[in-house]
Amino acid sequence: MILVTGATGTIGSALVSQLLARGEEVTALTRDPAKIEPRPGLTVTTEIAKVRAVFLLAPASPAAPDIERAYLRRAIEAGAERVVKLSAIGTPDEPTDSLGGWHQPGEQAVRESGLTWTILRPTTFASNSLGWAAEIRAGNPVPNVFGDGRQGVVDPADVAAVAAETLTGAGHEGATYTLTGPELLSVPEQVAQLAAVLGATATTVDVAPTREMFPAEIADVALAGTELVRAGGNAIVTADVERVLGRKPGTYRAWAERVFGD
Numbered sequence: 001m002i003l004v005t006g007a008t009g010t011i012g013s014a015l016v017s018q019l020l021a022r023g024e025e026v027t028a029l030t031r032d033p034a035k036i037e038p039r040p041g042l043t044v045t046t047e048i049a050k051v052r053a054v055f056l057l058a059p060a061s062p063a064a065p066d067i068e069r070a071y072l073r074r075a076i077e078a079g080a081e082r083v084v085k086l087s088a089i090g091t092p093d094e095p096t097d098s099l100g101g102w103h104q105p106g107e108q109a110v111r112e113s114g115l116t117w118t119i120l121r122p123t124t125f126a127s128n129s130l131g132w133a134a135e136i137r138a139g140n141p142v143p144n145v146f147g148d149g150r151q152g153v154v155d156p157a158d159v160a161a162v163a164a165e166t167l168t169g170a171g172h173e174g175a176t177y178t179l180t181g182p183e184l185l186s187v188p189e190q191v192a193q194l195a196a197v198l199g200a201t202a203t204t205v206d207v208a209p210t211r212e213m214f215p216a217e218i219a220d221v222a223l224a225g226t227e228l229v230r231a232g233g234n235a236i237v238t239a240d241v242e243r244v245l246g247r248k249p250g251t252y253r254a255w256a257e258r259v260f261g262d
C-alpha cells in the first residue's frame with residue numbers, strides 16, 4: 001500500500017493516477033474525501049493507517065515542517081519502510097533561516113527517519129502558468145514578476161512520474177534529485193509558446209515584485225524567491241528526470257499542447 005499525501009493537489013493527483021496505472025494499491029490522504037473520485041485500487045482516507053511507502057507533500061507555507069513531521073511519524077507507526085519527499089529546488093542541506101527553510105526541516109526529518117528515503121527538489125512547475133491562458137485569450141498582457149530571469153520549467157507529470165518510480169523502483173535510496181525540464185525559459189518565452197498553442201499573440205508587462213503581492217504568511221520567502229529568479233539565480237537545468245525515467249523530460253510547449261491543445 002502506497003500512501004500519497006497532498007493527493008488532491010497538482011503533483012499528488014497525477015501521482016495517484018500514475019501509481020494506479022502501474023497496478024499499485026494506493027491510499028490517498030485528504031482532509032476532504034469528497035474531493036476524490038473512487039477508483040479500483042484506490043482507498044481515500046483522512047487518517048494514516050497501514051502503509052508500506054509514503055509520498056510526503058505539504059503545501060508551501062511555514063506550516064510545512066510540522067505537517068510533514070506529523071505525517072512521517074504516523075506513517076512510521078503505520079509500518080512505512082520507504083518515503084519520498086517532495087521538496088523544492090535550492091533547498092539547502094543544512095538548517096537556515098532564509099529561502100528553503102520550509103523544506104529543509106522536512107528533508108532532515110526524512111533523512112533521519114530510519115526509512116529508505118528519496119528527496120525530490122523540483123523547479124517551477126509548468127502548471128504555475130495555467131492562469132495566463134485567460135489573460136492571453138482576453139488580449140491582456142501577462143504580468144511578469146521575473147523579468148528576464150530564466151528557469152528550467154518542469155512538467156508536473158514528470159515530477160509525478162519520478163515520484164512513482166522512486167516509490168516503487170530500486171536504486172534511489174538516499175538520492176536527492178533536482179527535477180527540471182529540458183530547457184531554460186523566461187516568462188516572455190513561456191508566454192510566446194503558450195500563445196502559439198492558443199492561436200493567439202501575447203505580450204507581457206514587467207511588474208516589480210513587492211511583499212504585498214503575496215499572502216502575508218509567505219511574503220518574505222516568496223519575495224526572496226522571486227528576486228532570486230529575476231537575478232538569474234534559478235537558471236538551472238539538470239539531467240535528473242532522465243536519470244530516473246530513462247527519457248528526456250517533457251518541454252513546456254508539450255505541456256501547453258497537452259493542456260490547451262485541440
Ligand SMILES: NC(=O)c1ccc[n+]([C@@H]2O[C@H](COP(=O)([O-])OP(=O)(O)OC[C@H]3O[C@@H](n4cnc5c(N)ncnc54)[C@H](OP(=O)(O)O)[C@@H]3O)[C@@H](O)[C@H]2O)c1
Pocket residue numbers: 005006007008009010011012029030031032035057058059060063067086087088089121122123124125128
Ligand atoms: N508550484 C511550484 O512551482 C513548486 C515548485 C517546487 C516545489 N513545489 C512544492 O510543491 C508542493 C506543492 O505541491 P502541489 O502544487 O502539488 O500542491 P497543491 O496543488 O497546492 O496541493 C496542496 C495539497 O496539500 C493539501 N493541503 C493544503 N493545505 C493543507 C494543510 N494545512 N494541511 C494538510 N494538507 C494540506 C491539500 O489537500 P486537501 O485539501 O485535499 O487536504 C492539497 O492536496 C509545495 O511543497 C511546494 O513547495 C512547488
